[in-house]
Amino acid sequence: MSGFLKTIKEYTEVVINGIKNGDKIIEALIIGAKARNETIDPESLAEILRRKDICASCPFNSDNAKKEGLYRSSLDYQHCILCQCRIGGGDTKEYCLSCTCGAQAFNEANPHLKPIEVKWKPFEIKTKEQ
Numbered sequence: 582m583s584g585f586l587k588t589i590k591e592y593t594e595v596v597i598n599g600i601k602n603g604d605k606i607i608e609a610l611i612i613g614a615k616a617r618n619e620t621i622d623p624e625s626l627a628e629i630l631r632r633k634d635i636c637a638s639c640p641f642n643s644d645n646a647k648k649e650g651l652y653r654s655s656l657d658y659q660h661c662i663l664c665q666c667r668i669g670g671g672d673t674k675e676y677c678l679s680c681t682c683g684a685q686a687f688n689e690a691n692p693h694l695k696p697i698e699v700k701w702k703p704f705e706i707k708t709k710e711q
Contacts, residue, residue: 613672
């Protein structure tokens with residue numbers, strides 16, 4: 582496949598995935614705005630920062646995988662190579678508190694492969710009753 586066609590294919594897959602998960606993208610945008618405006622609760626912010634640390638050091642982070650020579654992509658942004666979601670920014674997947682690590686979707690789509698550890702799951706703020 583030529584470089585141009587590979588690029589079109591990758592971005593088409595990302596757009597389709599984005600349409601399927603539009604509600605999650607909107608959630609990340611809203612929570613990212615709250616974080617920038619410092620109107621987010623401390624527990625949620627701590628969870629976002631924890632996720633960002635996990636993603637930054639993850640071998641499935643596109644930047645890390647490229648440095649190791651294990652991955653190539655036409656996508657010009659840092660992303661999870663398992664789910665292609667943007668990571669590392671101010672309104673990326675780590676901000677979607679109802680989202681799960683990209684390994685979850687990868688495992689579900691590839692039941693014939695050895696499961697990859699899911700590094701984080703949906704986060705719910707604990708109320709006083711919990």
